Amino acid sequence: MENVSAKGVLGHLSFLEAQSKQKKTGAQPQSREQELKTKVEELKKERDRLRAEIDVHKNLQKLRTSLDNNEDVEMDDDSENTKLLILMAKQTQLKDVLLAHHLMGGYDAIKTNQDKSLCFSLATAYQGAILDTYNIEISVSQPLRIIRHNIPPFIPVKALAEETNVQKNIRGFLDTLSLHLNAFAARKQQVKLVKERxxxxxxxxxxxxxxxxxxxxxxxxxxxxxxxxxxxxxxxxxxxxxxxxxxxxxxxxxxxxxxxxxxxxxxxxxxxxxxxxxxxxxxx
Missing domain, CATH: 3.30.390 (Enolase-like; domain 1)
Known part of the structure; x- marks a missing residue:
């Protein structure tokens, strides 16, 4: 049993000595050098990815500007990548419209006049029947300004804008205007139903x-x-x-x-x- 133990200890010492020699011959520095080379390759790949992403964003911005201005989209080629970019641009445009729709309390809004104004559509309904839809265009430059609308003249649009402080609360103005329009549409529809029924x-x-x-x-x-x-x-x-x-x-x-x-x-x-x-x- 003592001979076996002695051989085991000697074997362990021999292993430690061989490991020490390996360190002295420079095996570890070679491993470190390889690690640095790998890191450099990874950084190059990340750089290329970021450059490609920047190019995509530039092209998307160019496409978005053309789409928002209702201009023809002109690209250098007709590849699958180009078609994909156009689809992405249309998707981001739709997301912006949906966001505006959400922020404005559910009112349909489209950009007009090279993004200098927004045109809101205010639909009216009564007892499940869709009635007239009215539109109002508002300049988004400060101060906000009502450019044009097709709202009946007996509804005081300017007075409502002042009462609701449209400069700070455009949603409040649209809500109040919509309330007036829907009430008018409902009264008008009731008169029609009286005559019919x-x-x-x-x-x-x-x-x-x-x-x-x-x-x-x-x-x-x-x-x-x-x-x-x-x-x-x-x-x-x-x-x-x-x-x-x-x-x-x-x-x-x-x-x-x-x-x-x-x-x-x-x-x-x-x-x-x-x-x-x-x-x-x-x-x-």
């Missing part, structure tokens, strides 16, 4: 803003004519703020049932309220 009801008067509606109703039991006036003093709402009913029979217009009908007209879209009144036998 209630031929026995006569529309005597309305105005461009649809903030006033005068109807002639007929009570079926006595065949009495009633003059019903609906006033929409809050132009951001589609329901009237005041309803009045007049007729020669004072007792009829002031009766409890017609007081309920007045409340119904004030709390329900007019075409729906008239349908309820007709079904319950209060009008023809």
């Amino acid at each position: 209630h031929p026995s009801v006569e529309v005597l008067e309305t105005n461009a803003l649809c903030s006033l509606l005068v109807l002639m109703l007929t009570e079926p039991q006595t065949n009495t004519a009633l003059l019903c006036s609906l006033e929409y003093l809050d132009h951001t709402r589609s329901l009237p703020t005041r309803v009045s009913v007049q007729c020669e029979e004072t007792d009829l217009s002031s009766s409890p049932q017609w007081q309920k009908n007045k409340a119904l007209l004030q709390d329900t879209p007019v075409h729906e309220a008239l349908l309820i009144m007709r079904k319950t036998g209060h009008i023809n």
Whole structure:
């Protein structure tokens, strides 16, 4: 057992001696040199990659400028790489539009006048029906300025811009403007539905803003004519703020049932309220 142990120790010493000689002959410096060469190659590859990335960004910027200005895209060749660059440019353009759409609270916006202004589209709808769409172009240079729009003249665009401080809160301005437009569209649509669905009801008067509606109703039991006036003093709402009913029979217009009908007209879209009144036998 002692001989085996001695041989094991001697073997270990021989290994250490050989390892020491290997270090002295310069094997380690050769390994370090190879490591540095590898590092240099890796840095060269990274340099080439960065240069290629810079070239791609330059070409993308060139393409984006052409696309934003609605110019024809001109490239040096028609290779697959060029086609890919064009697709990437269109993708980044779409992302910018979607970002603007998100930042502006969901309003569709496109760049115009060489990126100096934005044109916003404000769609209107009522009870699931898509109605008119209006557009407003705003200069993005300071101070912000409304360049043009196709919004009806009876909606005070400039006054709303001042009230909402469009210079600091463009989204607030668009929200308020959209509220006015959708309320107007809803009132206008209600008048249309009254004419279509209630031929026995006569529309005597309305105005461009649809903030006033005068109807002639007929009570079926006595065949009495009633003059019903609906006033929409809050132009951001589609329901009237005041309803009045007049007729020669004072007792009829002031009766409890017609007081309920007045409340119904004030709390329900007019075409729906008239349908309820007709079904319950209060009008023809």
